[in-house]
Amino acid sequence: xxxxxxxxxxxxxxxxxxxxxxxxxxxxxxxxxxxxxxxxxxxxxxxxxxxxxxxxxxxxxxxxxxxxxxxxxxxxxxxxxxxxxxxxxxxxxxxxxxxxxxxxxxxxxxxxxxxxxxxxxxxxxxxxxxxxxxxxxxxxxxxxxxxxxxxxxxxxxxxxxxxxxxxxxxxxxxxxxxxxxxxxxxxxxxxxxxxxxxxxxxxxxxxxx
Amino acid sequence: xxxxxxxxxxxxxxxxxxxxxxxxxxxxxxxxxxxxxxxxxxxxxxxxxxxxxxxxxxxxxxxxxxxxxxxxxxxxxxxxxxxxxxxxxxxxxxxxxxxxxxxxxxxxxxxxxxxxxxxxxxxxxxxxxxxxxxxxxxxxxxxxxxxxxxxxxxxxxxxxxxxxxxxxxxxxxxxxxxxxxxxxxxxxxxxxxxxxxxxxxxxxxxxxx
DNA sequence: CGAATAATCGACTAGTTTATTCGAGGATTT
DNA sequence: AAATCCTCGAATAAACTAGTCGATTATTCG
Numbered sequence: 483x484x485x486x487x488x489x490x491x492x493x494x495x496x497x498x499x500x501x502x503x504x505x506x507x508x509x510x511x512x513x514x515x516x517x518x519x520x521x522x523x524x525x526x527x528x529x530x531x532x533x534x535x536x537x538x539x540x541x542x543x544x545x546x547x548x549x550x551x552x553x554x555x556x557x558x559x560x561x562x563x564x565x566x567x568x569x570x571x572x573x574x575x576x577x578x579x580x581x582x583x584x585x586x587x588x589x590x591x592x593x594x595x596x597x598x599x600x601x602x603x604x605x606x607x608x609x610x611x612x613x614x615x616x617x618x619x620x621x622x623x624x625x626x627x628x629x630x631x632x633x634x635x636x637x638x639x640x641x642x643x644x645x646x647x648x649x650x651x652x653x654x655x656x657x658x659x660x661x662x663x664x665x666x667x668x669x670x671x672x673x674x675x676x677x678x679x680x681x682x683x684x685x686x687x688x689x690x691x
Numbered sequence: 692x693x694x695x696x697x698x699x700x701x702x703x704x705x706x707x708x709x710x711x712x713x714x715x716x717x718x719x720x721x722x723x724x725x726x727x728x729x730x731x732x733x734x735x736x737x738x739x740x741x742x743x744x745x746x747x748x749x750x751x752x753x754x755x756x757x758x759x760x761x762x763x764x765x766x767x768x769x770x771x772x773x774x775x776x777x778x779x780x781x782x783x784x785x786x787x788x789x790x791x792x793x794x795x796x797x798x799x800x801x802x803x804x805x806x807x808x809x810x811x812x813x814x815x816x817x818x819x820x821x822x823x824x825x826x827x828x829x830x831x832x833x834x835x836x837x838x839x840x841x842x843x844x845x846x847x848x849x850x851x852x853x854x855x856x857x858x859x860x861x862x863x864x865x866x867x868x869x870x871x872x873x874x875x876x877x878x879x880x881x882x883x884x885x886x887x888x889x890x891x892x893x894x895x896x897x898x899x900x
Numbered sequence: 901c902g903a904a905t906a907a908t909c910g911a912c913t914a915g916t917t918t919a920t921t922c923g924a925g926g927a928t929t930t
Numbered sequence: 931a932a933a934t935c936c937t938c939g940a941a942t943a944a945a946c947t948a949g950t951c952g953a954t955t956a957t958t959c960g
Binding site: 526538539542546 | 921
C-alpha cells in the first residue's frame with residue numbers, strides 16, 4: 483500500500499563507509515531542522531555545516547548539492563509522516579477515532595511542511611518538480627487510507643457511505659482546503675477549532691443515526 | 692516610572708503627511724512580523740516591500756535604511772511589551788498572582804524577541820548597540836516593577852523579604868538565566884514547566900508561613 | 901487650469917554573499 | 931607504504947541585496 487518514498491538499501495557495503503550512511507542521515511536531520519525554519523532559499527550551506535561542526539566543503543562529500551540535501555530531507559519527512567499516520571490510526575479501534583487521529587496528525591504535520599512549500603513558491607525552481615511527484619503519490623496513498631477507514635467504518639456499521647471512493651475524495655478535498663490558510667497565514671489562528679468543526683460536520687453527515 | 696521608549700509626538704503636521712505616520716506604522720508592523728520570523732539579516736527589503744505591496748524603493752521614502760526600520764520595530768515591540776506587562780499585573784490583586792503574571796508575560800514575550808537577538812549575534816553589527824541601550828533601560832525598569840510587586844506583597848503580609856532591592860535583583864537574575872535556553876535552543880522544550888518550578892521555589896522561599 | 905509638493909517606482913550599481921569546485925593534506929585501512 | 935576515505939581552506943563565478951537617482955504619477959491648493 484505504501485509505495486512512496488522507498489529507500490534503496492544496497493546490501494553491499496565496504497567496511498570503509500560504515501559511517502557514511504550514518505553521516506548522511508545526520509546531515510539530513512540537521513539540515514531538515516534549518517530548512518523547516520527558514521525555508522530552502524534562506525538556508526545556507528554554511529549554516530548547515532556549522533550546525534554539524536564541519537567545514538562547508540565537507541558536506542559535498544556526502545551530497546552533490548544543496549538541492550540534493552533538500553530532496554533527501556523532504557523524502558525523510560515524508561517517511562516520518564507516513565509512520566506517524568499509520569501508528570496514529572492503528573492506536574485506536576473505533577473508526578471515528580481512526581478518522582479523527584488521521585486528520586489531526588495529518589494537519590499537524592502539514593504545518594511543518596508548509597515551510598518547505600513557502601520556500602519553493604519563492605522562485606522558478608523548475609528543478610523541484612520531484613516534490614510534485616511526491617505529492618501526487620502521497621495523494622493516492624492518502625486516498626487509499628481514507629477509503630480503508632471508511633470501508634472499515636461501514637462494515638462496523640458506524641459509517642454509512644454510498645461510495646467510499648468518492649467520499650474519500652470529498653474528505654481529501656476538504657483537508658486540502660484546510661491547508662491553504664496554513665500556507666499563507668503566519669498567525670496560527672483557529673486551525674484546531676476549524677478542524678474540530680469540520681470533523682463534527684463530517685461525522686454528523688456520516689454517522690448512522 | 693516608564694522612562695524608556697518615549698515616542699516623539701511632534702504636534703505640527705502639514706495636511707500632506709496625514710497618512711505618513713500611519714504608513715510608517717504599517718511598515719513597522721509588517722516588517723516586525725518578518726523580522727521576528729527570519730531575523731534581521733535574512734529579511735530582505737524586497738520582502739518587506741512585497742508584504743506591503745509597494746515598490747522596494749518606496750520604503751526608503753519612509754525610512755532611511757533597513758537598520759532604521761529594525762530600530763523602529765524593536766522600539767515598537769518594547770512599547771507593546773511594556774503595556775502587556777502593566778495590564779498583566781494590574782489585572783489581578785494578590786501579589787502572588789501579580790508576580791506570576793509578570794513572569795509569564797515576560798517570558799512569553801521574550802520568546803519572540805529571541806529571534807531579534809539571534810539575528811544580531813550573527814555578525815559584526817557594531818551599529819546595534821542601541822539595543823543594548825534599550826536593554827539596559829529595560830533592566831532598570833524591570834527592577835523597579837519587581838521591587839514594587841515585592842513591596843506591596845510585603846505590606847500585605849504575603850511576602851517576607853529582607854531587602855526588596857536585592858531580592859528583586861535575584862529574581863531578575865533567575866529570569867535572565869531562563870532566557871538563555873530560549874536563545875540557543877530551537878526545541879520549544881519544557882520552558883513552561885521550568886517556569887512553574889521556578890515560581891514554586893520562589894514563592895516557597897518567600898511566602899510567609 | 902497649473903504649479904508645487906507628495907509619493908511611487910523601475911532601473912542601476914557597488915559591494916557582499918553563496919553554492920560549488922579543487923587540490924592538498926591528514927587519517928585509516930589493507 | 932600504498933590506497934582509499936575524509937576534511938577543509940582557498941578560490942570563483944554567479945546571484946543577491948541595500949541603497950541611489952531621476953523620471954513619473956497622484957494630490958493638494960491657489
